[in-house]
Amino acid sequence: METIVSTEGLSKEYGGVFRVKHVDLQIREGEVYGFLGPNGAGKSTTMKMLLGLVKPTQGTVHLFGKQMNDKNRVEILRQTGALIESPSYYGHLTGMENLRVMQKLLDIPEKNLREALRIVRLENQAGKKVSHYSLGMKQRLGIAMALMRFPKLLVLDEPTNGLDPAGIEEIRELIKALPQQYGMTVMLSSHLLAEVDQMATAVGIIDHGELIFQNSLEVLRRKSAHYVAVRTQDSEEAARLLERYRPKREAGWLLLENLSDAAVAQINQQLVCSGVQVFRIEERQRSLEEIFLDLTGKEGAL
The missing domain is CATH 3.30.70 (Alpha-Beta Plaits)
Structure with a gap:
C-alpha cells in the first residue's frame, strides 16, 4: 500500500522543552490511524505540523510521497481535509451559509456540500444560526467542512468531542466507512482507548512527545495476553x-x-x-x- 503520511525525526520545541520529539509516523493508504495519548502528549502539535500550521523545530513531513515545504504546501493540502482542536465558524451565519463560505473559498461543487451535510446528518439544521447550535452540532459542522473536498487524507482531532452517545456511534460508523466508500485515509486523535479500538486499523501511541508504539491494532491486541x-x-x-x-x-x-x-x-x-x-x-x-x-x-x- 502507498504511504500517505510519513515523518522523520519530527520534533517541536517550545521554551527549551520538546513537546514533540523525534516522531516517525507511517500512515498507509486506506488506514484509519488512531493517534492515542493523554492530554498534552503532543497529538495536536504533531497534527498541526503535518498540515503546515506549525513549523517543526527538526525533522521532515512527507504527504503523498512529497516532502512538504513552503513552495508545495498549498498544492499538497488540496488533497487533505482537517478538523484540529475545535471547529471554526461564523456564529451569526447559518450552518449552510458557513459551508457556502468554504465552498467559494475552495471552489467546491454544490453536490459535495449537500453530501457532506447528509453524511454528518445536519440537513435539517442547515438553516439554523450556528450560534444556536449545540456543541455536538458544531462538531458535526466542522467535520462536514473537513469532508467537503472529499480528500485523500482526512485529519480529525478528537472528532467525537461534544457528541452524545448516539452521535458518537454515527460518527464512528462514518469514519469506519470512509476508506471503502470514498477512498479516504483517516488520521484521528483521541484519548479514549475504547473509541479508537472500535474505529482504527492502525494505532500510534504518543506520550510526553515520544511515539512509544506504532503498528496495526491487531499487533496491539496481541499484547493483550x-x-x-x-x-x-x-x-x-x-x-x-x-x-x-x-x-x-x-x-x-x-x-x-x-x-x-x-x-x-x-x-x-x-x-x-x-x-x-x-x-x-x-x-x-x-x-x-x-x-x-x-x-x-x-x-x-x-
Whole structure:
C-alpha cells in the first residue's frame, strides 16, 4: 500500500522543552490511524505540523510521497481535509451559509456540500444560526467542512468531542466507512482507548512527545495476553502455595499468566487439598487501556 503520511525525526520545541520529539509516523493508504495519548502528549502539535500550521523545530513531513515545504504546501493540502482542536465558524451565519463560505473559498461543487451535510446528518439544521447550535452540532459542522473536498487524507482531532452517545456511534460508523466508500485515509486523535479500538486499523501511541508504539491494532491486541484470576478465602496462603507461578495480587485476587488448562486444574486441586477454599477462577484478558497504562507508566485512566 502507498504511504500517505510519513515523518522523520519530527520534533517541536517550545521554551527549551520538546513537546514533540523525534516522531516517525507511517500512515498507509486506506488506514484509519488512531493517534492515542493523554492530554498534552503532543497529538495536536504533531497534527498541526503535518498540515503546515506549525513549523517543526527538526525533522521532515512527507504527504503523498512529497516532502512538504513552503513552495508545495498549498498544492499538497488540496488533497487533505482537517478538523484540529475545535471547529471554526461564523456564529451569526447559518450552518449552510458557513459551508457556502468554504465552498467559494475552495471552489467546491454544490453536490459535495449537500453530501457532506447528509453524511454528518445536519440537513435539517442547515438553516439554523450556528450560534444556536449545540456543541455536538458544531462538531458535526466542522467535520462536514473537513469532508467537503472529499480528500485523500482526512485529519480529525478528537472528532467525537461534544457528541452524545448516539452521535458518537454515527460518527464512528462514518469514519469506519470512509476508506471503502470514498477512498479516504483517516488520521484521528483521541484519548479514549475504547473509541479508537472500535474505529482504527492502525494505532500510534504518543506520550510526553515520544511515539512509544506504532503498528496495526491487531499487533496491539496481541499484547493483550490472557491470564487466570483466582479468588480464595485466604489469599495470603494461596499466594504462598502458588509461589512458583509468580502470582500478582490485585484487590483480593491472584493473577497468573501463561497457564494451560491442565495447570489451572492442578492449581485448583492443590489449593483445595491444602484446605484453601476456592471461591472463583476466571479467565481474563488485559484491555487496551491496561496495555496503554503499561506502555506509558500512567497510574490512572486518560
